Amino acid sequence: MSSDFKSLTWPLRSAEAPGRELSYFVGGRGPDVLYLHPASGFRVSDPLARLATKFRVWAPIVPGFDGTELQEEITTLRGVADLISEFMSAKISSGRCDVVGHSLGGWIGAWLAVLHPEQVDQLVLSAPAGFRAPDAAPLSFEPAVMLKQLYAHPEKRPIDEKPPEFITGNRDAIVHYDAGESRDVDLMSRVSEIECGTLIMHGTQDVRVPVDAVQMLRHEIPHSQLMYIYDAAHGLEIDQPERVGELIEDFLMRGEAFIVKATQTGDAAGAGA
């Protein structure tokens, strides 16, 4: 774990039993950004480390992941989004900020933008899960298949330092939130309510998030941009860390104007160009 990120906890206001808390990491300096991790849990990927050089990154751990306890009363990712909203209100001074979510984190981020639009300035949905069409083939969780589907460049995959019980717990949490089919019909019917500027990223080799899912998001979310990351599969933060890091940073700093090629002057507006 990068030394820039420190691990903390936040007491759950909704938890009646003492000792129940939400774990989170925080690191970096600058404007606040909320980072929502994928189903494999939290890891300081290269794009995230890059983000922390210009932003203060808040990264709550979804209950049940990375060795944390499930909150029995929270059984859906929609419920997780409400919890994250509380977290933002409590920990982020303005109560609102930009939100970046990868895969499962994108799913939660989309709910957050639908349910609490006043708290999301800009949204980045990186290979967002949850939007598989009803006729999409079932997802495979067989390790060999998953490895092939997750990475176009498996050689870049970091050696997983997480203990086996974390990995097992993460899988159990996916089941707990009924996220295995990666299809949230309620959310799909409401993504057009997302008002903020939204960057959608998709690896050209991603089969876990079908291309028609991100095309649907691009069509439905009024102020959205869809970027294809060439030569990347679902784990695009691992496959193409530089491209992904640059895109996120550039989008968050320049908003809609990120489509204009920036000069390499090193100034804030041109950062990442």
Added chain:
Amino acid sequence: MRFSQTHHMPYTDIDEAGLGWPISNSRFDGQRAIEMYQAYMKAKTYAEECGFDAIGCNEHHMSPFGMMPNPNLIASALTQMTTTAEIQLSGAIVPLSNPIRIAEEYAMVDVMSGGRLMAGFMRGIPHEYVAYNIDPNDSWSRMREAVSLILKAWTEPEPFGWEGEHYQFRAVSIWPKPVQFPHPPILMSGGSPTSAKFAAEHRAVMGILRVLNFDQARELMSIYTEQARADGWEPGPDRFMVGVPTAVANTFEEARDALYSGTQYFFDVLQGGINRAQQLVVQETRYSGGERQVRPANKDQVMKQTPVEQRIENGQVLCGTPEMVVNQIKRMHQELNHGHMNLIVKVGNMPDEFVLDSMTLLKDQVFPHVKNLSPEAVGMVGRTAAE
């Protein structure tokens, strides 16, 4: 059998081009070039009247080999000078250009022609990389990425951006899009094992644009077929195109002499400096990727020294009377079971009158006897969303 006509539009008013690179244009005569373009456009449009299914346009740079550095300009003119013939762009040298520009211009040609485009994506021959100052080491990676991007630009339902190794575009939404659905049929070269596999991965028509012999052609076709089967589909004759220089005349001697002298001019003059640049590129870079060469490096010298009769036997050319050419096409089809033939009707400095006469004989006395071979290849072009 679907027949296409190819005419490289060479500049033929020089006796030698020298052996160095680049080929000096100090002897270029603008007035002669005007006359040549007029004659060549006449030959191209005459192809439609002669029953060719398609008219080909090729991209080559900085050489009298062909005065078509942008084949889309010729294709654009053809869309307005013809009404039924398909426009076979065979085609843009994809790694050299802006892929979005290729997507746009091809889409224009498709719409302007009423959906008659066959879209060729070529990697080019080595000297083109010197001409456009593109690193030949990147030819394959640029090719792969650019083709993916072009297909996205044609098929994506909403605006999108692209973040790649060679190409970055934050906002793409081309106007017009192609009229054929989901996009025009694709043509790719299959001159090497890597090319053949790549063509199969895209379900493209694979062109063996210069046949050395039937074994070489079959080997490339089998590589394509192997890849297709690995991807779960079975290619038919409509996936294979064979390219051959062609000379038809009322006597064998007349056809042979025209082909022979045209070929000598092609190798001695038009190919002159190109060969030197090609040697330098292959020697200095990984252009060939170190792969086994199905075409030997000295192929041009081998072909130049091979008698016309032997070239016919090898399947390298079509040459002779109409009856002889009918038999040569049938034999070639029996050997390769292909669905497309790309006939290079002007070889080197072959006289333009001979070219037109040869095409007339193809129309009257050859095509009626061979068009029924592999009929499934005809009709690939022109499928629109409305259907």
